[in-house]
Amino acid sequence: MITLKINQKSYEVDAAPDMPLLWVLRDLLGLTGTKFGCGVAQCGACTVHLNGEAVRSCVTLVKRAIGQDVVTIEGLSPDSSHPLQQAWLEFDVPQCGYCQSGQLMSAAVLLKENPNPTDQDIDDAMSGNICRCGTYPRIRKAIHRAASLQKEGGSHV
């Protein structure tokens, strides 16, 4: 058994230590907000936070997460109140939606590290997250909006 801390909750899972974290999240724990896209760290759909860093869970072995702090899209906020989630709703960012949890998780790390990103900062930070629907302009706009919301409202990220 492996003990994991995910979204502030402790889980016991019967997983091989070399299983990718993505499969543990989705198949063993039913946390299906995190998506499988490419499986080889090329698309960003599977992005989660490991100790506050954005990682590709499709290539992160679950043993790396033991005793660490994992946050998935389900834990980004308790009630969709994260400034990014508010901005995403305001600008109707998703099209098919498939890439969006990964986009949000990457954007959350960006905003935490750089509360006032330029277009270039956003493009650089988000370049590993592919959107087949081409929602990039809305993603950029929503990240700027979330940055202002964060400034106005203080804390979340």
Ligand code: FES
């Ligand atoms: S599924 Fe992990 S980066 Fe594509």
Ligand code: FES
């Ligand atoms: S919204 Fe469809 S892949 Fe991004």
